[in-house]
Amino acid sequence: MSDFKMPKGFTVKPFMLVIAVVILLLLTGVFMSIFIVEPREQGVILRFGKFDRIVEPGLNFKIPFGIETSHIVPTQFVLKEEFGFRTVRAGNGRSVYSPSQFTDESSMLTGDLNIVDVEWIIQYRITDPLLWLFRVDNQTKAIRDISQSIVNLLVGDRAILDVIGSERTAIEIAGQDMMNELFDRYNLGIRVTTLQLQNIVPPKGSVQNAFEDVNKAIQDRSRLINEGKQAYNEQIPRAKGEAEAFIREAEGYAVERLNKAEGDVARFLSVLTEYRRSPDVTRTRLYYEMFEEIFGDEKSGDLIDKNLKNFVPFKTVGGN
Amino acid sequence: MKGKFLVIFSVVVLTVSFLGFNSLFIITEGEQAIVVRLGRIENVHTDAGLKVKVPFIDNVVKYSTKILSWDGEAQRLPTVENQFIWVDATARWRITDPRKFYESVATITMAQSRLDDVIDSSVRSVISSNPIREAVRNSNIINEIERKDVYRASDDDDELDPESLSVIAMTETSYTRIIKGRNEISNEILERAKRITPDYGITLIDIVIRQIKYSDDLTESVYNRMIKERSQIAQAFRSDGEGKKAKWLGEMNRELRSIRSEAYRRAEEIRGLADARAAAVYSDAYNRDPEFYAFWKSIESYKETLPKFNKTLTTDSEYFKYLHDKRGR
Secondary structure: OOOOOOOOOOOHHHHHHHHHHHHHHHHHHHHEEEEEEOOEEEEEEOOOEEEEEHHHHHEEEEOOOEEEEEEEOOOOOOEEEEEOOOEEEEEOOOOOOOOOOOOHHHEEEOOOOOOOEEEEEEHHHHHHHHHHHOEEEEEHHHHHHHHHHHHHHHOOOHHHHHOOOOOOHHHHHHHHHHHHHHHHOOOOEEEEEEEEEEEEOOOOOOOHHHHHHHHHHHHHHHHHHHHHHHHHHHHHHHHHHHHHHHHHHHHHHHHHHHHHHHHHHHHHHHHHHHHHHHHHHHHHHHHHHHHHHHHHOOOOOEEOOOOOEEEOOOOOOOOO | OHHHHHHHHHHHHHHHHHHHHHEEEEEEEEEEEEEEEOEEEEEOOOEEEEEEEEOOOEEEEEEEEEEEEEEEEOEEEEEEOOOEEEEEEEEEEEEEEEHHHHHHHHHHHHEEEEHHHHHHHHHHHHHOOOOOHHOOOOOOHHOOOOOOOOOOOOOOOOOOOOOHHHHHOOOOOOOOOOOHHHHHHHHHHHHHHHOOHHOOOEEEEEEEEEEEEEHHHHHHHHHHHHHHHHHHHHHHHHHHHHHHHHHHOOOOOOHHHHHHHHHHHHHHHHHHHHHHHHHHHHHHHOOOOHHHHHHHHHHHHHHHHHHHHEEEEEEEOOOOOOOOOOOOO
């Protein structure tokens, strides 16, 4: 665009000023009347403060100079509120949470008059932008106050172990219904889509330790019972085996004993048969064989004559 | 003359537009207004839009039509059993009669301060005349919940039968029935406060208890109670484990002794039987000729034992029968 050059001898006349101002006003008006509604949003247009219409995402126009005002509302977003904790940085897999405690929100009494720490989130969507904008002041505070009081009530109605364990889902469902009922009554124009309980734990410190100790005790109990069972299952089969072996040994002994007896006896019986056939001869033979066996190896020996008091050296007959 | 006309014209235009602008005002959605003329309330507008007033003389006071919230400080209150608890309540309210509102409190700040007094005292009266369980609980559902898997035991759950579990872990306690409950208590508080608020042009929509906590000293003793309860349960589990283990070991020892003594008995039986049969074999054989047996056995015995002795013979032995006489002695 080329520079605007003042031609020589050009004087500014009053009516030109007026035209310039009018053009300026027109341009301003045009700029002020255009506004963009992002996708997932909606716009509420008030004319002279009174509701006129709702506009959809895209390029939109309103009467400028304050005659019509536009108010943008994120209607397709899922909005979230956290209680008892805060996410410092949301991550893909791992979010980072604030290390501070929010016991003002999280510490609650249970129906059995115990104390428990409850963390939860709610998710909601704005369903009616007109109601959302103009029916309730400080909408976030109203949502948080109501949510807190409802969860407080539901937890207070149940025993601590039920809250920690089996009643979680019941609380989530009842809580969501109760919140929506109340918000409808206020004409808040939102719908709570989720109430999700997160960590529910006994108060930190020795109380929590005491609760955890019960879990440990259950494990200890199982371990002890298993020790008993295991000892049984180890020892009994082994003892049965040993008992079997012991009996087998006795049986072996029995066989051995009998065999030996029969062996010993067999020898005697065969000699007896011989003896019966020729008693004297057998007897004599046996007697002299015994002597030979006992004294045959003797290198030196002493023979004493029964009538003498001295030793007589034993000599073979025929020698000197 | 043209110049003067222009000036007068501009002044007139400006004055008219100035007056015009000052005679109009806008009430946005969510707002309401009263128009005060010379100290008197002239008009009340509760709907949104472009409105007219007398310029400069009329004063427009705007109020919200939205639902507003009241948030008091938590109060430390005694229940009827004289237990001190912190009760944190919030309320929702609206200005439904702007005229009365203007005449009585005029500003939100003043209204909040008035509500502080009204609601705090209402909360105090109701809480202190009721037992703590009525404020904490809402129903008797606590007695109806079936407690099955309260204690997640290990895989062999056949060891943990429900009866013994409930004895160990006190899962079958029942709680005093409540008559009113938290919602009704909140309603009572609301009804009390609602009697007064219309004077201020205010409608109270609800009063809810956002949180109840024990006072600090009470918290300590509750913690101790909780810890003690848990340790008792832990102890019960461990003792049960010890007991069952001892049963197993006892059973094992009993059976061991039975097995071993039985084996001993049978082995002895077998041995005894064998000994008897061997003895029978011997005596059966040897009894056929006891005298010969004696001779033979002695012979065998001498063969066994005598080689070990140092021997000195006398000629008195039968062996030497033919030594001195070839025909025998």
